[in-house]
Amino acid sequence: MKYFKLYITILLITLVGCSDDFLDRTSLNDLGSDNFWSNEADAEMALMGIYSALQNPYLFDSDPYTGGVTRLDYLTDDGYTAWQWMAGAPIAIGQHNATSWLIGDFWTANYRVISRANRVIARVPEIPGIDEEIANRIVAEAKVLRATSYNLLGMTYQDVPLITEPQAVEEADVPKSDRSEIYAFITQDLEAIIDDLPNPADIAPSEFGRIDKGAALAMLSRIYLYNDQFSEAAARAKDVIDLGYYSLAPDYDALFSVANENSNEVVFRVAFDRIIDEGSSFAAYWGYIDYQRALPDLAEAFYTIEGEPIEESSLYNPEIPSENRDPRFSATLLSNGDTWKGEPVTIDEDYYFQRKYTEEENNEDHFNSPQDFYVIRFADVLLMRAEALVQSGAYDESEVIELINQVRDRVDMPGVEETAGIGLSQEELMEVIKHERRVELAFEGLRYFDLVRWEELDDVYQEYMDSEYQRLLDLGYPDVRPRSFISYKWPIPQGEIDVNENLNQHNEW
């Protein structure tokens, strides 16, 4: 028993001296911020965190319900979104307000990109011993991604808080900046980092998907174009062309499939793969859904194979709309008389479905598709340069026509000279470009912004309401009301105004 007493004595001594290490438990899944930002690998992981934020369902992986960038076409004359419980619907029917779903989530998704980028931009250069060239490249990529989101905010809410540094909760009440300040900041920001990025030709296959010099220049060109800085836009588009790396893929239809994701036409992509949490649902096949469809207005915009509008052509067959059409019609839309998944398609007249990007072969697990989304492809760069030249007023018609014709040639469509002639006015040329953008870039998340910057969104809505197709919107769902138009500016989300005392709603709202 003596030993037992001894045991107790030893025990008591041990307890009193019990080390506090026992209580030191840290997360087993996540990294602690204390020892993060210490090496190049940390920097790369934080950079991937920004890219990952682009895969957001309200940005570049939108399905019919979430209605982000990849579904914004369905808020235009290219398509419609019918049900109230789909995020884009209130905007599609002109009933949106500061508490609408997409209004809130599109904001949040973009600021997530921005906040992750701000952290990388501020912290990576401070990592001890990091190779300066590597740090500069990572920061440059972060800046392009940040600018991508600011551009999306600038094209929707227009005036938003300009946040460029990592923030604590106490610093979060930032007032909004004028749209012009946003664009001044992001354009200057990108101009300064172009040379920190590698040429596309120097990107190793294992790094496909990272922003390179071509992606940065193309995004910069787009931002200038969206901000009506036409000569700058034209110049930056030319820089992309002059890199000499990019070319148009021979098969337009096949371009929008996994096999051609690494085509030299793809300038800026958001990558996906069929791995848990990394697959895309924007390319999912939703069946013949009646709550989100392409509109006949888009279908009718495609010329016949001879380059004529369908109403002027005898080649048009209303029974089989895809017959004798611009090949991009069939690549873009599914219509009556087509074949889909090996079965003939029977759809009532005037009904069309999105075919572009939609996975056909694979019907297993298709909400987890490996399909990448092309944010910018070379055809867009050519058309951006063409438009920027024309809009700037200082252009050579033959250069513009040659740019457009490159896009047409690829699908064996007749050139501009044949369809519209030469010696066109600036306005006529713009019409050609607008049409070309519509048929070339349908369902690539661009139409909404094009209509906003051309200030045509309200017109096309009205045109549509006046047309015989208005009845298509009457789907028998009581929630569907005629489109009305409120403002190009989206309201600032009410939730943001509620918690940020320095943020005021737009006067329009």
Place this chain on the structure above:
Amino acid sequence: MRKFLILFTLILSFQPGMFAQGSITVTGTITEADTSVPIPGVNILEKGTDNGVMTDFDGNYSIEVPENATLVVSFVGFTAQTLEVNGRSEIDIVMKEEAAALDEVVVVGYGTKKKVNLTGSVASVNMDELEAIPAGNSASVLQGRLPGVTVSNFSAQPGNDNPQIRIRGIGSFNAGQEPLVIVDGVQSQLNQIPLTDIASVSVLKDAASAAIYGVRAANGVILVTTKRGKSGKPTINIRSNVAFQEPVVEPDFLDSYDWAMIRNEWAMAEGGNPVYTDEQIQTIRNGSDPDRFANTDWWDAVTQTGILQTHSASVNGGTENIRYMISGEFLDQEGIVVGTDTDRKSLRSNLDVDVSEKLKIGLNIYGFSRETGEPSLRSVGNPGNFENNLLYSLRRFTQPTVPIRYSSGEYGFVDGLYPDGGMIIRNPLWEATTGDSRTEQFRVEGKLFASYELLEGLTFTSSLANIHSSSINTRFVPTYQQFSGEGEVVNQNINNSLSNNNTTFKRFVFENLLNYDLSLGKHDFTVLLGHTAQEERNDYMYGYIQNFPNNELRELGAGVSNPQVDGNAYEVALQSFFGRLNYTLDKKYLFEMNLRYDGSSRMPQESRYGLFPSFSAGWIISNEDFLKDSSTISLLKLRGSWGQLGNQEIGNYAYVQNIATGADYILGGSIAGGVAVNNLANPNITWETTTISDVGIDVNFFDSRLQITADYFQKNSSDILIRLPIPNTLGVNNGPYQNAAEVSNKGWEADVSYRNNVGDLDYFAGFNFSTVKNVIEDIAGLENWISGNTINRVGHPIGAYYGYVADGYFDSEEEIENAASQWGTLRPGDIRYKDISGPEGIPDGQITAEYDRQIIGNPYPKYNYGFYLGGAFKGFDLNLFFQGVSGIERFFWYNTENIGQFTNSILDNWSETNRDAAYPRFGNSANNYNMSTFWLRDASYLRLKTMELGYNIPQSFTQQLAIPKVRLYFVGNNLYTFTDVEEFDPEVESSDVRSASYPGVKAYSFGINITF
């Protein structure tokens, strides 16, 4: 203690005897009633004299008394007996243990205490009375038994039926609200302990009793002890129950004709065409084409009579130095919903060894394995997740016109409308029986302990405890095809898949206690000092793969495509020092102080330790001279306590700014690991603190036959964690938790019990009642925050229902024109709402979410009560127990969509000729189905919770079979419910607005209990 008493009585008995004339010597043996074991040390006294003796170690006595003497036989803890000698020279006496006397002992933190000496508020329940209740979950039987303890059985799913337990209201928004459960001194769970293993359940409700558990005690503490061996002949107990279960409430759904008529009416009211043509309606009515237009009762198709069986055996006994209790139980349950079942096999062994006078050791081992089956395509739990819920599917995605099976034998999925309209239903019977989801759980709990008496009254106890629990869920979804009546495939799954979820939990506890008892004249001291170190780790692993060669191979290795894997783990630790001092003066004045110093790994390094004190005092007035001899009042005690408790359930690493992994991307076709800050941390986060003041009174009358206990408490929880909304421009999911809110709970509780007998009839009755007022005192200076149909607002309870105030129906177009604007195109028969306010603070002629909603109901019961009455007469016993809640509301938001099934009550919908209808007109869903008082119901109820009727077969008969005791019994559970809620069970989770919970059950149980 018993030895001390023997000594004491021996001393008393050494007195010169007095011998009267005609005296005889009476001899005999005194035994204990239950075990027939002889009792040594029993005092036998000739009444009215000092003549007395005691039984020897074999229970024998011998006394010389006059022939006509009266003997008084008494022993501490047993009912005293008086008997006439009447010239007998041999009298064997059987003594019964005293049932409810002042010596009743209750389990408290780190020990036991005589109930009479308690200074805190501790509720306990007599588990013997609950053993026979058919329950798959032991915690559920506590419902209504303990004042101040709200037990809600929200789901009766076999294997997934853990009740919600809240003690004295709710004091937290985001941190845990579950009470701490300590089983035989180790943090564990009550749900999976066989009822027959439980010796006692005590609930520590106030800070005085719970402060010894410090930072884990803010939600109250439930102490459970299991049965231990008693020295003596082994007692074998065998018990078997079979219970038949049915839903408490069976909703009546419309038959297909009525349904189709309503469906048409509704579609037309929305401006559409009738869904079914007259011809189809006719077919539905005459049932001539059952493949295309059936009349299916889906509820009937997926519910069945559930069977719950429990069979247990135990052996209890020991020698003077070694005592054991070993038991085993088998529980098997077939649920009332097709495809749900569970079985559990458990073993327990509690061993005590007195190695020497001073050294005692013990070993507790408990283990069970459990297998639970449920549908794999859709869940029967989680009613808030409507889309994925089978019982919600039954309501929302079926229709009576689809047959359960077509005449071809295939399951039905579409009615005759298909393919030109008509929904592909979710056939609930097919969903309940296709594929498989099984969870196997294994849990082993062990505790080894030793105590050593260092000095007289000073004992040191050391223990090691380990819990290891693992759970493996495998869920298989087969390939399948769904057909129309014509045999056309309407839907199919070509990818079978398997997912495995494995969880392993480990807890290790090392504990050392020092107890010291000291009595100095009138002064009694008890001192406890202790140290505990506890650590826990949880590991989770997930694997998934698709495309198995057939539907029979169900192991991950057999799958082919799309493999997925995931996993995570956490570790937490707690180190604590604690102490308790009890001081009793003259058996009248009681004082107690507890201190606990807890260090928790969940807190930031600099402020890891917190001190949780409590102080309490009691005054046993009935021990004062002026009441000592009262024959009416046997106990009168006043108590008061104050103390502080903590709640550390604030997340495992809330103070660390973690950078989350998993923000991955794809580079060059391969995954590239990414990280991001998703949640902002609060480096200064700390536990929530709850301060409780309690005053109580205990009064017993008439030899404690009538017992009354009442308590008033004020419980104030501060530093409550809340997550204030942050601008989304911060780019994170959530802002940091802050200790910034305050909530109070005030209330009182009373417990009254009475027990008496008239001749052979023993009878008893009791009543308990509690009320608590839950008030949010502060939310970081905010006025409120709204979450869906609930609101947290200062001055009101947590999670109060928030909605519009319905004001009847619009009667006419004029009324609509003169009323505030609402939603949609208003017509007579639409619900009218009160225009409560507007931007100017006055009604603005417009019903808006911002200005016209108000607090309309309370999701938690204001009053909880239970009462019982019963009796025993010549071998028969009957016990009725009622349980009720009141002052509680629920949303019953069904028949609000134009598809799915409708219950019968929808026939009472508004029309010109039926203006006083239960439902508004069809159409205008934007207006009529807003969350408003219209859909809110008083969910108060009173239940005949249990009715037990037992019969003890006379021993004269059973002894011939060499079986001392046989009891046959019937127990009815939830036999009758009094409530205003129609068509559904009022006892549902607050979030379950569509009654999608696994239905509550009533049970008819038959059992036999044999004791050798």
